[in-house]
Amino acid sequence: MGMTLARLRDNFEKETIDNEDLSQLELADLKTISTLGIGGFGRVNLVKHVDSDKVFALKILNKAHVKKMNQQDHVLNERNILAACRNDFIVRLHRSFRDSERLYMLMEYCPGGEVWAMLRNWGRFDEQTARFYCAAALEAFDYLHRHFIIYRDLKPENMLLDKNGIPKLADFGFAKCLKSESGRTFTFCGTAEYVAPEIILNKGQSLGVDLWALGIFMYELVSGTPPFASTDPMFTYNSILKGVQSLAWPKYFSESAKSLICKFCRREPAQRLGYGRIEDARRDPWFQGFDFVAFRNHTMRPPIKPKLRSPTDTQNFDRFPSFDNFSSGEDDSGWDFEF
Incomplete structure (x- = not known):
C-alpha cells in the first residue's frame, strides 16, 4: 500500500490555499453544531470553525470500539486513502487528529445529504437522473482503479451531494489499496445486496467488484x-449467485439500461464492462449523448440542487441522537500512531 499511496500523493504536492489555512487548525477550534449520522463504527458531526464561517463534517471513532470490532486496518486504510485522494467525485479529507480515546477525520461537508435520501423521497429516479449519479461513480472508480484502489462499498447511502448538487463518494472504511491492477484481497466485507459472487465464494476480490456494485x-x-433485496442475507447471497439473468425486470427499464446492468454484472470479474478500461463503460449506448467533459467540468446542470437555508443547514439529513453506545476508554496500544 505504501508505495502506491505515496505515488498518489506525489501527484498532489501543491495544496490549495484553503488547505494551507487548515494546517494550523486544531480540534479546540471546532464547535459541534449537530450529528449528521451514526454508523456501525462511529459518528459524524457537523462542526464549525469558531473564528470563521467554515463548516466541516467531523468523523469521530472511539479507539476502544474500533479495536473491539477488529476494524483497525479498515480505519487506517480509510484515513490513508482519503488523505491521498484528490478527485472532484470523492469527498475530501482535510485533516486527521487523534487523542487518547478517539480518532477524528475532518472532512468536506456535503449539505445535500445522501443520494439514498433523495431516492427515498422520489421513489425511483428516471434514467436521465440515474445516469448523472452513475457517471459520478464511474469517474471516482476510474480515478481509484488507476491507483489500484478498490472501494467495495458503493450504494446510494455512500454518495453525498455538495451544495451545488455534485455527487461525491464517501465512507472509505472498506477501501483498500491492492499491489497491482490484477491484485486480489479476500476480506469479506460490503453491504449484502451489493456484494459480488466472488466475495460470497471467497475467490478473492479484484477491481471488478466495484463494477458489479455499479450495476x-x-x-x-x-x-x-436493489435487485437482490431480502431480510435474509443467505437468501440474498443465493439470489446473487443465480445472477442478473434470473431477474424479472420492471417494464420501465429501457433495453439499454438492462443491457448495461448485465454487462457490469457478468459472472467473471475480468469480463465486466470497464474492467481495466473505464472508457468502455462511458461509451456504452446507455450513456449516449451524455457529455462527460461537461460533467467533469461541472457545467452540466445537476438533476437535484439541494435547498439550503444557511451553510450549517442540515435539513437534508435525518435526525440522530447526540449520544451513542460505542465502547469508549483510553487506548494507548499505539496501533493508530500514524493516524
Missing part, C-alpha cells in the same frame, strides 16, 4: 430497491 447501484436508482 446493482444503477438498478437501485432506476427501480428504488
Whole structure:
C-alpha cells in the first residue's frame, strides 16, 4: 500500500490555499453544531470553525470500539486513502487528529445529504437522473482503479451531494489499496445486496467488484430497491449467485439500461464492462449523448440542487441522537500512531 499511496500523493504536492489555512487548525477550534449520522463504527458531526464561517463534517471513532470490532486496518486504510485522494467525485479529507480515546477525520461537508435520501423521497429516479449519479461513480472508480484502489462499498447511502448538487463518494472504511491492477484481497466485507459472487465464494476480490456494485447501484436508482433485496442475507447471497439473468425486470427499464446492468454484472470479474478500461463503460449506448467533459467540468446542470437555508443547514439529513453506545476508554496500544 505504501508505495502506491505515496505515488498518489506525489501527484498532489501543491495544496490549495484553503488547505494551507487548515494546517494550523486544531480540534479546540471546532464547535459541534449537530450529528449528521451514526454508523456501525462511529459518528459524524457537523462542526464549525469558531473564528470563521467554515463548516466541516467531523468523523469521530472511539479507539476502544474500533479495536473491539477488529476494524483497525479498515480505519487506517480509510484515513490513508482519503488523505491521498484528490478527485472532484470523492469527498475530501482535510485533516486527521487523534487523542487518547478517539480518532477524528475532518472532512468536506456535503449539505445535500445522501443520494439514498433523495431516492427515498422520489421513489425511483428516471434514467436521465440515474445516469448523472452513475457517471459520478464511474469517474471516482476510474480515478481509484488507476491507483489500484478498490472501494467495495458503493450504494446510494455512500454518495453525498455538495451544495451545488455534485455527487461525491464517501465512507472509505472498506477501501483498500491492492499491489497491482490484477491484485486480489479476500476480506469479506460490503453491504449484502451489493456484494459480488466472488466475495460470497471467497475467490478473492479484484477491481471488478466495484463494477458489479455499479450495476446493482444503477438498478437501485432506476427501480428504488436493489435487485437482490431480502431480510435474509443467505437468501440474498443465493439470489446473487443465480445472477442478473434470473431477474424479472420492471417494464420501465429501457433495453439499454438492462443491457448495461448485465454487462457490469457478468459472472467473471475480468469480463465486466470497464474492467481495466473505464472508457468502455462511458461509451456504452446507455450513456449516449451524455457529455462527460461537461460533467467533469461541472457545467452540466445537476438533476437535484439541494435547498439550503444557511451553510450549517442540515435539513437534508435525518435526525440522530447526540449520544451513542460505542465502547469508549483510553487506548494507548499505539496501533493508530500514524493516524
